[in-house]
Amino acid sequence: MNANAVSRSLKENEAYLRQRFHPSSDIVFRAFALQDRTPLLLVYLDGMASVESIEGNVLKPLLFGGLPEGIDRMRTLAETFRREWVPLANVLTDESLESLVKHILQGNMAILADGEASALVAQVQGYEKRSIQEPLKESTLRGSKEGFVENIRTNQSLIRRRILHADLKMESFTIGEYTRTEVMLVYMQGKADEKVLASVREKLKGIELEGVIDSSYIEEWIENNSFSLFSQIQNTERPDIVTASLLQGKVALLTSGTPFALVLPVSFWSGLQSADDYFERFTFVMLTRFIRYVMTFISFALPAIYVALSTFHPEMVPSYLMISIATARENSPFPTVIEVFLMMFVFDGLQEAGVHLPNQLGPVVSIIGALVIGQAAVEAGIISTPIIIVISLTGVAAYTIPRYSATLPFRLLRYMLLFVAGMLGFVGFAYGIIFLLIHLVMLESFGTPYLSPVAPFDGKRIKDLFIRYPFWMKNGRNKKGRQS
Amino acid sequence: MRSLFLLPCCLFAWVALSACKDFVEPNQLAFVMGTAVDRAEDGLIEVSDQIVIPSQLSGPRDKGGGSDAGSSIVMSATGRDVFEASEKIQRKMSRRLMTSHRVLIAVSEAFFNEDDAGKLFDKLGRDPANNMRDTTIVVRGGSAKEILMLRHPLERLTSIAAGKELQINGLTHFSSRQLILEHYTDGVRPLLPVLQIRKLKTGVKAPVPFAALSGFAVLNKQLRVKGILDEDESAAAVWMSGKGAYQGMTIPWKNGQGYLSFRLVHLKRKIRTRSCGDSKCAELVVKAQAYLLENTTSLDLSQIRNMTDTERYMNAEIQKEFQRTVNKVQQWGPDIFGIGEHLHRHNPYWWKNRRKSWDEQFKTLDLNVKADIRLVSVGSSGGQMK
Numbered sequence: 001m002n003a004n005a006v007s008r009s010l011k012e013n014e015a016y017l018r019q020r021f022h023p024s025s026d027i028v029f030r031a032f033a034l035q036d037r038t039p040l041l042l043v044y045l046d047g048m049a050s051v052e053s054i055e056g057n058v059l060k061p062l063l064f065g066g067l068p069e070g071i072d073r074m075r076t077l078a079e080t081f082r083r084e085w086v087p088l089a090n091v092l093t094d095e096s097l098e099s100l101v102k103h104i105l106q107g108n109m110a111i112l113a114d115g116e117a118s119a120l121v122a123q124v125q126g127y128e129k130r131s132i133q134e135p136l137k138e139s140t141l142r143g144s145k146e147g148f149v150e151n152i153r154t155n156q157s158l159i160r161r162r163i164l165h166a167d168l169k170m171e172s173f174t175i176g177e178y179t180r181t182e183v184m185l186v187y188m189q190g191k192a193d194e195k196v197l198a199s200v201r202e203k204l205k206g207i208e209l210e211g212v213i214d215s216s217y218i219e220e221w222i223e224n225n226s227f228s229l230f231s232q233i234q235n236t237e238r239p240d241i242v243t244a245s246l247l248q249g250k251v252a253l254l255t256s257g258t259p260f261a262l263v264l265p266v267s268f269w270s271g272l273q274s275a276d277d278y279f280e281r282f283t284f285v286m287l288t289r290f291i292r293y294v295m296t297f298i299s300f301a302l303p304a305i306y307v308a309l310s311t312f313h314p315e316m317v318p319s320y321l322m323i324s325i326a327t328a329r330e331n332s333p334f335p336t337v338i339e340v341f342l343m344m345f346v347f348d349g350l351q352e353a354g355v356h357l358p359n360q361l362g363p364v365v366s367i368i369g370a371l372v373i374g375q376a377a378v379e380a381g382i383i384s385t386p387i388i389i390v391i392s393l394t395g396v397a398a399y400t401i402p403r404y405s406a407t408l409p410f411r412l413l414r415y416m417l418l419f420v421a422g423m424l425g426f427v428g429f430a431y432g433i434i435f436l437l438i439h440l441v442m443l444e445s446f447g448t449p450y451l452s453p454v455a456p457f458d459g460k461r462i463k464d465l466f467i468r469y470p471f472w473m474k475n476g477r478n479k480k481g482r483q484s
Numbered sequence: 485m486r487s488l489f490l491l492p493c494c495l496f497a498w499v500a501l502s503a504c505k506d507f508v509e510p511n512q513l514a515f516v517m518g519t520a521v522d523r524a525e526d527g528l529i530e531v532s533d534q535i536v537i538p539s540q541l542s543g544p545r546d547k548g549g550g551s552d553a554g555s556s557i558v559m560s561a562t563g564r565d566v567f568e569a570s571e572k573i574q575r576k577m578s579r580r581l582m583t584s585h586r587v588l589i590a591v592s593e594a595f596f597n598e599d600d601a602g603k604l605f606d607k608l609g610r611d612p613a614n615n616m617r618d619t620t621i622v623v624r625g626g627s628a629k630e631i632l633m634l635r636h637p638l639e640r641l642t643s644i645a646a647g648k649e650l651q652i653n654g655l656t657h658f659s660s661r662q663l664i665l666e667h668y669t670d671g672v673r674p675l676l677p678v679l680q681i682r683k684l685k686t687g688v689k690a691p692v693p694f695a696a697l698s699g700f701a702v703l704n705k706q707l708r709v710k711g712i713l714d715e716d717e718s719a720a721a722v723w724m725s726g727k728g729a730y731q732g733m734t735i736p737w738k739n740g741q742g743y744l745s746f747r748l749v750h751l752k753r754k755i756r757t758r759s760c761g762d763s764k765c766a767e768l769v770v771k772a773q774a775y776l777l778e779n780t781t782s783l784d785l786s787q788i789r790n791m792t793d794t795e796r797y798m799n800a801e802i803q804k805e806f807q808r809t810v811n812k813v814q815q816w817g818p819d820i821f822g823i824g825e826h827l828h829r830h831n832p833y834w835w836k837n838r839r840k841s842w843d844e845q846f847k848t849l850d851l852n853v854k855a856d857i858r859l860v861s862v863g864s865s866g867g868q869m870k
Contacts, residue, residue, distance in 0.1 A: 314513060331511075
């Protein structure tokens with residue numbers, strides 16, 4: 001027998017556990033005896049286990065009722081408890097002290113009896129958790145108001161409630177040497193690609209992390225190309241997005257301790273699509289999508305285009321526009337590129353400041369930002385008005401992208417394109433766009449080309465990019481039997 | 485992994501080392517809005533550029549004084565050709581001349597008549613720094629340079645004013661591109677707007693000199709001005725050569741009592757040619773829809789008979805008037821209507837022998853005008869107001 005096995009002596013077991021948890025103060029050892037004959041010991045973590053459940057389901061029946069016939073010698077105490085005495089749904093016996101420790105850490109209660117070489121583990125987890133709230137980052141005008149929470153069981157149920165089908169599978173993995181975080185692989189059997197599943201399983205098993213604080217830890221470990229600007233895994237707080245993705249044959253990963261679920265594989269375009277696209281009337285969606293695509297382009301290209309046009313190719317700008325640009329820039333002390341760069345830098349700086357500030361201080365930053373940069377800089381003649389217009393338009397354009405994390409690559413691209421356009425004009429801009437396209441075409445997300453269905457071209461699926469057909473149509477997204 | 489960092493470094497070096505010499509800030513540019521070409525002594529060309537002073541133009545936050553004459557300057561220099569003269573102007577300037585935004589090229593009539601203007605337009609067609617959307621005009625009586633120096637009562641720059649004046653009156657086919665095309669085409673001759681300086685009283689102050697559109701010049705193959713059409717003839721000629729819209733028309737009624745005024749829309753013209761004898765006969769059909777806007781005669785146009793009568797009379801009048809213009813142009817010789825080009829396309833072999841002497845041939849061509857104008861509306865009141 002190894003040293004970790006539950007010993008017959010209650011004293012030895014208690015000593016082991018006390019030493020294991022020493023000097024933690026939140027561990028509770030509750031000793032009592034049944035009819036003064038059999039010493040028993042309850043071990044649980046205060047705050048992780050529900051005291052009401054322990055009192056009501058274990059202590060009360062045992063202390064008040066007792067064992068009417070004593071302990072049956074034929075059966076072990078644990079067996080008797082399990083069958084007759086502990087009115088809890090999830091109960092198991094354990095014979096290893098080390099695994100007992102794990103159970104206790106998860107918020108379960110261990111019941112040990114003198115003279116027994118096994119322990120009973122009862123699931124009495126009960127800790128404070130956040131209730132389901134509307135996801136703030138991905139709010140929609142219509143559709144479900146539920147968002148994921150930190151508790152993985154709740155999140156699981158949010159998905160289960162939406163897909164009442166046995167093909168919805170959830171596989172559990174434990175990741176993180178210290179945190180032992182539960183990660184759940186969720187997919188629809190028969191719809192999800194087996195190759196993707198196999199590769200995800202393999203990658204999850206290969207993760208060597210001390211701790212998983214957020215699903216981003218998992219994301220970075222399993223994504224194909226960490227050096228790309230573009231994320232190859234989507235994160236979402238919305239159960240309805242996960243549900244829709246699962247029905248499309250995608251795979252989701254839930255991580256304990258974070259409301260952000262991961263969805264994969266994704267394409268470039270999924271970052272530009274909002275859940276509202278499928279909730280609003282499709283005719284209107286065509287307009288919003290068109291606006292979004294144009295704005296996305298503006299969000300990374302406008303500063304570069306402005307610099308290229310006004311300093312390299314002024315003949316391409318309509319005459320009157322060029323003259324008003326020239327009028328505005330008459331007394332500017334900096335070259336256009338530097339001016340645009342400064343403004344972009346300050347804009348991003350203000351944004352960063354706004355993110356970290358407490359809510360009450362947020363307006364302060366925006367007022368100072370607007371006053372100092374918007375007005376004073378222009379009046380002092382340091383920054384010219386067209387550049388303020390260009391930068392604010394660029395900044396606002398990035399927020400038409402529905403997912404925050406999808407805006408990040410574009411915010412970085414802005415600087416890169418500005419640099420090449422500032423050096424070489426439209427030639428440089430063209431170089432930048434070509435490199436970007438080469439990169440995007442080479443990028444893959446778990447076997448799916450990142451730019452699909454545009455490249456490689458898929459005539460059927462490309463329609464969903466620009467026009468969302470009504471659901472009942474042949475091209476409609478959720479039509480029965482269709483997999484996209 | 486190493487190439488991942490090496491590649492951006494190489495790119496950076498290449499970009500940085502390529503010394504961005506193409507890079508010009510807007511405040512290092514002098515925007516030329518108009519160019520005037522005049523004759524100078526000893527066969528030289530005098531080129532004058534009207535250059536915008538951006539700091540004088542009222543921006544979004546105007547502190548008064550925007551409408552001052554100081555919003556542009558005119559710089560001139562002489563040279564053996566356009567380029568040499570422009571270079572001389574450039575040497576006097578602190579900013580690089582930018583001709584891509586030019587809206588007007590004014591050439592004096594004297595220059596057209598005494599120099600080879602074809603050579604002038606070689607620079608326009610050859611140099612990619614010209615946008616060729618600028619309007620070319622002929623300046624009559626005086627130097628073209630003066631036109632640029634004038635102050636316009638409404639617009640900030642005279643060049644812009646001249647361009648806008650043509651545009652608003654529906655005359656859109658007078659770009660320098662069009663002129664170059666016509667210059668190189670055998671079967672059509674250029675028709676150019678003529679600007680003249682007139683005294684105009686715009687307020688209580690003394691009359692100010694003002695450049696106004698005063699007809700169209702008919703040029704021959706060598707770009708010599710063969711004749712200048714007056715305002716009524718110009719309108720007819722512009723319509724018949726398919727270069728713009730004839731906005732309105734007033735005709736006296738048969739008995740000489742009262743006038744009828746129409747606005748014309750959907751203006752079209754069509755050339756028909758046929759053989760007659762060993763020469764060709766041509767017919768110019770002008771088509772339009774007319775809206776009656778003013779009626780000072782005693783006609784009651786709610787009567788259908790009067791309406792058809794008016795329509796017939798209007799067609800006859802237009803035909804008569806237009807034929808007069810055509811005859812005048814035919815006397816001068818240059819084929820501004822493009823009849824030659826039409827014949828060129830339809831009878832290439834016939835055209836081949838006559839290509840060289842088309843100006844002479846055109847003089848004797850049997851060319852008739854036919855009007856096909858429909859009266860579509862008599863306005864909101866029928867008869868005369870009692």
